[in-house]
Amino acid sequence: MPTIVILGASSGFGAAAARAFARAGYDIVGVHLDRRAAQPQVDALVAELEACGRAVHFFNQNAADDASRAEIVAQVVQRCGPGGVHGLLHSLAFGSLAPFVGGRQVTRKQLEMTLDVMGSSLVYWAQDLVAAGCLADGGRVWAMTSAGSHMVWPGYGPVSAAKAVLEAACRQLAVELAPRGITTNAILAGVTDTPALRKIPGHEKLVASALARNPGGRLTTPEDVADALVLLAGPGARWINGNVLRVDGGEDVSG
């Protein structure tokens, strides 16, 4: 069965996507970075996915580490074979939430780490999966961006910069991979109650503002995005390429 590789598979959008894709008949390779205390939850998720009758392999490793990526891609090659990866989802949340200026201002190390994990790492995964022949004709690449890519939220500067990198990477990959029959799109989710959101300073205000503006009258859920991704994985989405697709119920365009 075709496989979906999910970076950030243990929580939030990544976990919801893993569930939705497993139910839709895809095998799942998940990469996540969690402390040992979170392992029982990850084991429960893996068991739930396996109960759908799918092959599931989760790796608790740093997706931004070159050696870890090489090791995981080698296993993907072995398990999935040529053309065996139908989709790559980048849904990593691990960045600095410090201001650019002031007492706790972001350091070069923090900023570069954030840009790498939440931005450029998409490029290296796409490179390796394409070079290995796993991601091929008909394949999909998706990356999670946010309204914080074009708005200023307190403390979100490093992540906002990473979203700019991520969206640029998606545009470039969309054009460079199109001749191979692979499409790339950034997915702009609305404000969604996940562990990553709760780490943003003043996230309560983001939630209140999203609730006030969203014409659907509620926050986005991880399942809203997961369902959209399953649609985008289908053959009817083959010509959707190079977009920033809002999956937010209209929140971003609502004044």
Ligand SMILES: NC(=O)c1ccc[n+]([C@@H]2O[C@H](COP(=O)([O-])OP(=O)(O)OC[C@H]3O[C@@H](n4cnc5c(N)ncnc54)[C@H](O)[C@@H]3O)[C@@H](O)[C@H]2O)c1
């Ligand atoms: N929550 C929101 O409101 C929202 C809105 C739009 C976009 N996004 C974006 O969606 C993406 C996912 O966010 P989420 O809210 O689902 O977060 P989350 O905290 O629920 O999940 C993050 C996942 O990333 C994994 N992870 C973090 N660093 C890693 C690393 N170095 N290597 C491997 N795995 C790593 C974690 O283990 C976890 O599985 C992020 O890029 C985030 O910016 C979030």
